[in-house]
Every structure is written in structure tokens, then in C-alpha cells.
Amino acid sequence: MAAAAAAPAMAVNGIKIGTASQAHLESMAAKETRVLISGFSRHFYNLGRASGTSGSTTIKVHDHYTRKPQQLMVMSSSGGLSAPSPKPHLPKTPKSSDYGSLFTKLGIDFSSPSDGPMQRVRSGLGMGQRRNVLTKAQGSEREMDPFPHCIVLDIEGTTTPISFVTEVLFPYARANVGRHLSATYDNPETQDDIKLLRSQVQNDLEQGIAGAVPVPPDDAGKEEVIASLAANVEAMIKADRKITALKELQGHIWRTGFESKELEAIVFDDVPKALEKWHALGKKVYIYSSGSRLAQRLIFGNTNHGDLRKYLCGFFDTKVGNKRETSSYVEIFESLGVDKPSNILFLTDVSQEATAAKAAGLEVMISIRPGNGPLPENHGFRTINSFLEI
Structure with missing residues (x-):
């Protein structure tokens, strides 16, 4: 199998950047590394840790099929791609636009935060908030954003408000237990709710919890089962029990209320x-x-x-x-x-x-x-x- 042809040397402002095979340049490893460094830069910006990348993030493209001297280094937007050779003397400080051709070749967006994709992050912030983000990014470690992640x-x-829960949600659930169980009795979801309630009621009876009443077996009839479950649920709501069996059923009852716009x-x-x-x-x-x-x-x-x-x-x-x-x-x-x-x-x-x-x-x-x-x-x-x- 013929070796891939070497890509021509690339230069920016007269400086030789390095050579690499076209296959390595277009390899999955190179593509994944470009995506990774772009993601890192975006993440750091969103966290307020950097107002610009300044070429400060560099990741080596690790590829078993390419010799180390030809392996690429992917750098954030004010840098470029180069082989890991000694850093040459630069006649002047490069700008991100100087490396535009390289990043365009690699499909990386090097636009500035003011007119690029980062603008979407800034758009939700006022001027004072933007200034705070920049100050935190430029300050010392003690001045970094102390706000939890x-x-x-x-x-x-x-x-x-507590009143919405106690005066709206709880009464709605209590008033609609029987109707909900009757309308959805044969649904697998409701059957799972009934199993949880049966187990909780049995445990409550063993512990002597006030308000617990036995739930008859299924062969006693649907109406008998629903009536006993409704009595137990009412007692649980009245006692503000924080138990999964109750909360699961309440959620299903409230879903009907929100879907019908009875609840907001x-x-x-x-x-x-x-x-x-x-x-x-x-x-x-x-x-x-x-x-x-x-x-x-x-x-x-x-x-x-x-x-x-x-x-x-x-x-x-x-x-x-x-x-x-x-x-x-x-x-x-x-x-x-x-x-x-x-x-x-x-x-x-x-x-x-x-x-x-x-x-x-x-x-x-x-x-x-x-x-x-x-x-x-x-x-x-x-x-x-x-x-x-x-």
C-alpha cells in the first residue's frame, strides 16, 4: 500500500509551520482533537475563565500511524498547527487573523466573541455582568469566581409559595384520587402505583401508623380496592408524608391537572x-x-x-x-x-x-x-x- 503523499510545508508571515501527511491532517484523530479543543475553549469561556483563548490551549494529535516528528499540535484560535519543532523567533506578535487560513482549512471557527458563536453567551448578560466575568477571568486565584459550579x-x-402546595396541589390530589384510580385502574402505571401503596400501607399497619387501613385483595372488587386506597392516601396527605408511594401517585394525578390546564x-x-x-x-x-x-x-x-x-x-x-x-x-x-x-x-x-x-x-x-x-x-x-x- 503506497504511503500518503506529504502535504506541502505551510508558512504564516514567512514562518515555516511544519509538514504533515494529508492523511494525518484529515485523520479521525485530528478531527476529534479539533472538536475537543473547540469544546474546551467554549467551556472555559462560558465559565467566565477566559475572555479569549490567546493560543493558551494546545492538544497533541496522537496517532499511532504517524511518526512523532510529523504529528500535529492543535492550538486555540490565536495559534496554529505545527510539528513539535523548536519555536522560531517571531518578528512580531501574531494575531488570530494571521492564522485564519490554517483554521479555515481545519474547519475551526476563529471568529472573535463579539461576532462569533460566543456572542450567544454574551447576549444574555448586561454590561455590568460582562465586566464582572472579565474581572474574574483576569484576577488572581483569590479573585476567581467563588460561586459554586x-x-x-x-x-x-x-x-x-408553600400556599400553592398546601392549598392547590394537595387538595387537587386528594379530591381526585378516586377519579384517577377508577379511570386508569387497568393501566400498568396505575397498577405499579397500587403495588407501591399496598406495600406502604402494609408497613404502616405493622408500625401502627395512624390513618392506615387494610387494602382488600384484588378479587374483592375494583371499587373496594379504590375506596381503601383513597382513604389511605387522604391520611398520608393530611400527615404530609414524604414517601415515594404517595409522591408517585400524586405526580400522576397532577399530570392530568396540568395537561387539562386545571393547574398552573x-x-x-x-x-x-x-x-x-x-x-x-x-x-x-x-x-x-x-x-x-x-x-x-x-x-x-x-x-x-x-x-x-x-x-x-x-x-x-x-x-x-x-x-x-x-x-x-x-x-x-x-x-x-x-x-x-x-x-x-x-x-x-x-x-x-x-x-x-x-x-x-x-x-x-x-x-x-x-x-x-x-x-x-x-x-x-x-x-x-x-x-x-x-
Whole structure:
């Protein structure tokens, strides 16, 4: 098999950049490296870590089929491609435009942030915010952005008034348990809900939980089963039980309400503004609520400020664990892939949840909202009245 012909030497401003085979230049390894370096540059820019690349990112194209002296170095937009030869003396400082032909050949967009794809990131920021991003990028390590990489939000009393949950969602679920179970009784989803409820009720009966009543077997008849389940669900809602069996069924009932437009979720006015700002700054936002993940998606997909799910990266519910247990927040930390728990900021209105999250190493703030319950004295946490204070 004939060897690939060598590509002609390339020069910029009279300086020889190096030679490489055309096959290596167009190889999958070279293409993947170009994509990788472009992704890194975009990621660093979005994080506010660099206002420009300045040729500061370089990755070697590793290819087993090309001799090392001919292997390429891919550099960010104010650099170029060269073989790993001694760096020549440059008669003048090169500009990104000097290397335009090289990056055009490689399919890399070298346009500046003001007129290129990075403009999409800037478009969501005001002038003051842009200046802050640049200051953080240019400052010392102590001046780097101290803001955590990820934000985890509670819902009730944090993003949403407690009154919406207690006076709208819970009553809607309680009033529609029988209708929902009757209309969907034979659906696999509802049958799974019934199995979870049966198991929970049996456990409640063994522990002597108030309000628990036996659920008859299926052969007792559909209506008898539904009536007993409805009685148990009503008692669970009244006691504000944070259990998966209840939350799963509630989510399915609320889905019907949101789809029929009988329900519309309420979030505080500062919430969409803060979500948009955090999203523009490259922060990842998650929800952790005792409500099911389905219920969480329904709430943020149908708010008085429109669909806010575009600003959210994921949802955690009681399958992670109880919100007042430290192990739940350890599980969230291990799921998010950050270097340390303090890279996560948790916002809640409940001091016991705040304590559990702090014990896991998370940064914590307590949300003060109208209708929230009183906090213990000397709780030791920073409090906020609006997300815009962050």
C-alpha cells in the first residue's frame, strides 16, 4: 500500500509551520482533537475563565500511524498547527487573523466573541455582568469566581409559595384520587402505583401508623380496592408524608391537572430571572424535592412564568433519600461529578435539610419567603429573601 503523499510545508508571515501527511491532517484523530479543543475553549469561556483563548490551549494529535516528528499540535484560535519543532523567533506578535487560513482549512471557527458563536453567551448578560466575568477571568486565584459550579433548589418555600402546595396541589390530589384510580385502574402505571401503596400501607399497619387501613385483595372488587386506597392516601396527605408511594401517585394525578390546564404552578418572580442569569453564567441548576421527578418537571414546565425547564439540568426526589438525611446529599454530590461537595450550593427553607446538607459538605443558604415557618434561633446559616441576592 503506497504511503500518503506529504502535504506541502505551510508558512504564516514567512514562518515555516511544519509538514504533515494529508492523511494525518484529515485523520479521525485530528478531527476529534479539533472538536475537543473547540469544546474546551467554549467551556472555559462560558465559565467566565477566559475572555479569549490567546493560543493558551494546545492538544497533541496522537496517532499511532504517524511518526512523532510529523504529528500535529492543535492550538486555540490565536495559534496554529505545527510539528513539535523548536519555536522560531517571531518578528512580531501574531494575531488570530494571521492564522485564519490554517483554521479555515481545519474547519475551526476563529471568529472573535463579539461576532462569533460566543456572542450567544454574551447576549444574555448586561454590561455590568460582562465586566464582572472579565474581572474574574483576569484576577488572581483569590479573585476567581467563588460561586459554586452547581445549584440545587428545593421547591416548596424556596422557588414556590408553600400556599400553592398546601392549598392547590394537595387538595387537587386528594379530591381526585378516586377519579384517577377508577379511570386508569387497568393501566400498568396505575397498577405499579397500587403495588407501591399496598406495600406502604402494609408497613404502616405493622408500625401502627395512624390513618392506615387494610387494602382488600384484588378479587374483592375494583371499587373496594379504590375506596381503601383513597382513604389511605387522604391520611398520608393530611400527615404530609414524604414517601415515594404517595409522591408517585400524586405526580400522576397532577399530570392530568396540568395537561387539562386545571393547574398552573406558581414560582416567585425572582426565580425565572435568577435561573436565566445562572444559565448565562454556565451554572448548572438542579431540583431536589420530596415530590416525584415527574411532579417537579410538571411544576417547572407549567409555571406562571412559562416553561422554565430549559434552565434545569436534572431532578432528584426521595429515591435519592430523605431530605433530612446527610447521606442523601452525599449521593447528590457523587451524582453531579464536581470535585468537592462545596462546589454545590443548596437552597432550602427547612433548617433540618440545611443541617443535613452542610454535614455532607455542601454550601447552604436558607430561603426566607412569605408564608414560610419560623427558623430556630442561632441556626447559623446565611439567609436570602430573593435568588437575585446570590
